[in-house]
Amino acid sequence: MLSQAILLSVLASLLSIEWMNGHFGLSRPLITGMLTGLVLGDMSQGIIIGATLQLIFMGISGVGAAVPPDQTIGTLIATAFAILTGQGAEIALTLAIPVAVAAQALDIFGRTFNTVFIHMADKFAEKGEYKKLELAHYAGLLVHFVRVSVIVFPAIYFGVDAVQNFIGMIPASVLRGLEVSGGMLPAVGFGMLLTMLNIPYLFPFFFIGFALATFGGFSTIGVTMVAVCIALVMDYYKKSSKASDSNKSSELDSLMED
Incomplete structure (x- = not known):
């Protein structure tokens, strides 16, 4: 069990x-399973x-800076428990969503903690210390590996009760803060997308899609x-307009030649 827990922790991190x-799609539930x-x-x-879990998580996607439930960790742990207990997809369907949401909270915490290394990298870049800049990036990966392993390893080695006990040890105020920050991130993500695109005539389409999903129930x-x-x-109308302009231009050229 120890070797399996280590291998699955490494797999989950990668x-x-x-x-x-x-x-590239390797982290989707089908491949993860x-x-x-x-x-x-x-x-x-x-x-x-x-x-089976692919159907549940099909609509999950991270937009901008938004952090969705961690479908990779949820699928991996749920699949492992289903196989190890021999209960099949039924137990996987029960565990996948709660584990994904728990992993989401830890993901937000890990990303927030990694901002320390971002500021360190900025300072190293200004000083031209590129070796230290690389180490700052690797330190971020180390935090990510710990974040994944801290939920995957005990879940596989000790069982799902260990994961639930660990989450129960986190103060309610911290969980509430993560919940609030996670709720704000989708808005930040859409704002970042609009800023990067900077194409004003496309803005109405974003709001149309938002209105259809929020108020139209789409x-x-x-x-x-x-x-x-x-x-x-x-x-279609752009092509029709171009064809019409081309015909008018041809007719005008013919008249000028005559």
């Missing part, structure tokens, strides 16, 4: 790093559980369908 750096099953010697069961798929239809209509 997959979480992939989620934040590149996001498969890799967890591979470590525990039951890949087929891992794929089945991962596919799901993510519903908003996406509306957005695709609007994009197709706009593309």
